[in-house]
Amino acid sequence: MMSAREREQSTRAELVETIFEKSKPGRRAAVLPPAEVPEPPLDELIPADLLRAEPPRLPEVAEPEIVRHYNRLSRRNFDLDTGFYPLGSCTMKHNPRLNERVAALPGHARLHPAQDPKRAQGALELMWLLQESLAEICGLPHVSLQPSAGSHGELAGLLLTRAFHADRGEARTKVLAPDTSHGTNPASVTMAGYEIVKVATDERGGVEMDDLRAKVDDEVACLMLTNPNTLGLFDENIAEMAALIHAVGGTLYYDGANLNAVMGQSRPGDMGFDIVHVNLHKSFSQPHGGGGPGAGPIAVSERIEPFLPRPQVVRRESGNGSGPSYDLDHERPRSIGRLRGFQGNFGVFVRSYAYILSLGADGLAEASETAVLNANYLKARLAEGRAGKYTPVAFDRHCMHEFVLSGKPMKRDLGIATLDLAKRLLDFGFHPPTVYFPLLVEEALMIEPTETETKESLDAFADAIEQILTEAETEPEKAKNAPYTTPVRRLDEVKATRKPVVRQPLG
């Protein structure tokens, strides 16, 4: 008889076959409806030189094996529904199943995007209600739901900034962002045709105000910030920064990746921001799906509103007592235009609106409060014992919803890098924190527990870190060669890059 371990390994061996390798001519899953109409040869309908000679070599597999293949694949994933996922900046909070249920209602799921607005009133009202809710949460009066993700929202915000300046007859060239910013910020700046200018971080983890003052001039189109920033710290100089930027006529852009710290507590609009993107797949519980879908609505101030993407959902009062109606407004002459097809990731809007309805005003504020409590508690636990010694917090003050440790002493004293600690955590059943970000912290570990986690989970994570560091004092190789219990061990990324194999070769 096979041992459990052997069984596991033989399963693994079988699993590395792709669906294409399971293909056998003559097998199939789909049975299609009968044609019911005349069936002339295809080349009587379409010229032969526009027809395909051989169909694409898709796999030939019956349904039971397709189901087994993907179910087995799924077991090679770690997921939020199974365990703690403290991935900094990603807000891995619980994804309520209610949201999946309401998104799947045929009135949502089978609604064609080009349906006449008269016959999509429920969908447009939902979008309008979500816009209103996000406007209130962000403290800004107008919202476009169109951007597909945070990075798309950033690009939208920068194009809005460009349109805003162009409208005043100005062509500015520079966008400022702190050196702690998310990688999407500078990438978006380049795509929007601006030059990025980095602003330094001070010893408290905020924007270095002298550096900012030195770089602010009338060539500055925009300042992009997260607040709390990627160190998990609220920048208390934000009002002064806003005044500086506004004084030279620039806009302030808020990267909403960290909004989960401040819902119902503080609002970007009140801080002076003109444009905010909201990651619905972070603060508003849309499942991350292994890398999307998400959505990145933007909230803006009055002066930016004329330039919002089209179409825009609008509400019209009837005036005859029959209640309001909703429409898509395409007539926006100063709009930057479309950012994508149709109205945006509506299925995501349904889930996030369900989440907002579920929590309500108090629940959202409490979610942020608990996220901050959990982060500070875990930070306190990790200030004890070996973690405090080997992986000290980078900026030692109260944090908001996340915090950053530095593995520099660990690397120096134990010879194991942040990557090793992260890989060893996999053997303990935890997803590692975000590593090597932000860039200004050496051997960074960025930890965001979210409000989802129990005190017991946080304690177990802190205990695991302590155990790994204890082990590393005597057996550093353990961490250096980790993980051991995962479906595969460390992968050769150099090989994958040098000679990329990005598809299955088919005979």
Place this chain on the structure above:
Amino acid sequence: MTRYTSATPDDRAEMLAAIGVESTADLFAQIPEPLRLGRPLALPAGMSEAEVYERLAALAARNADCEEQVCFLGAGMYDHYVPAIVDAITQRSEFLTPYTPYQPEISQGGLQAMFEFQTAMSELTALPVSNAGLYEGPSSVASAAYLALGASKGRRRIVVSRGVHPHSRETLATYSQGFGAEVEEVGLDGGVTDAAALARAVDGETAAVFLQSPNFLGAIEDVEALGGAAEEHGALLIVAVDPMTLGVLRPPGEQGADIALGEGQPLGNRLDFGGPSFGFFCGSEELIRKMPGRIAGETDDADGRRGFVLTLQTREQHIRREKATHNICTAQALNALAATIHLAWLGREGFRELGELLVRRTAYARERLAAAPGVELLYEAPVAREFALRLDAPVDRVLDRCAERGIAAGYPLGREYPEYEDGLLVAITERRTKAQIDDFAEVLGAAISAEMVAAS
């Protein structure tokens, strides 16, 4: 405590003590007082799960979806049947709830699924390299222009056919405000791109030529013939395709395309009022290091076992920052998985058969509808799964009359093509039966006749 959090009053007391503060207010003290909201959000109180369900079900009930109406709408998104296994698999926690696979040792399921997706899309388009997906179709078009400008080292012109989806052309125009492309549009002649006008528009400053086939009006373009102009001037030939037609139509990779891309919704994704779906993006080998988005690659682990990783990450924003090939981060992995499962379910034969079914039902519908009173074809060129008609009565009023009879008759062309103000775009899927098509022909004819009577 809400139903999605767990901290009891005792937990809170213990946690606050460990932190060394009296209350969470001390933690929020880092926010300057004037910036604290100091009042509850002006939103309703939280609701029970049952109440939220009822509220959203009531909103959903006010939409005429494809179960309530017989849907002939297309214009880039189509009412295909999504097999049950797509829902069953994509709703598994292990696919639904992880983040992007930055830790490959515990993400082999998602990474292998990406690799299979890339293989499938590469097969469909007959181009060697596919990424793991972008947001959706039109933004993929704009992203390809960004690639083309970067790859051309100094060329600024983009030539685009008016047959490319209007949402794609408008998104391209929006993005171009940022990266500074000059976009020139080439008109249509007889439903397809005007070849002579295209040849005149392309020059040595042109970075890319964009075509779509079947084009927005449904007509199949002769991509190979049109692409000659791009080749002659060293511009990239970029072709948007409807993936569901690629079981029968000649793939862009065999017609000289450098990049094939498009809207992925027809593959395994529901309509969802426009999203989430995904965009696909395939190209030639030379373009692999310039491509946007995630790419999964095959490699070995420390014990020599086969595994998959995100590869060529030095293209991406989290590594390259302002020098990245694109700013995209979160994309549409779950939607791409849905497509992969749908394609495996269809399989090699089923995919071809479905393409043939679409072509034949569409040919039948085109003939049947064009025979209705007050209806004629907008053009004669061959089509695959969608076609355009001219109506002898105001299109919006005809649409209303059809809607009253339970039919979503199609997409009115007037807003985006003022030259086809009387135009109606009609799409067919395998869900549209012969009986529905026959009924539609009757309803459409009756609606037009009624409008003509009302107008006279």
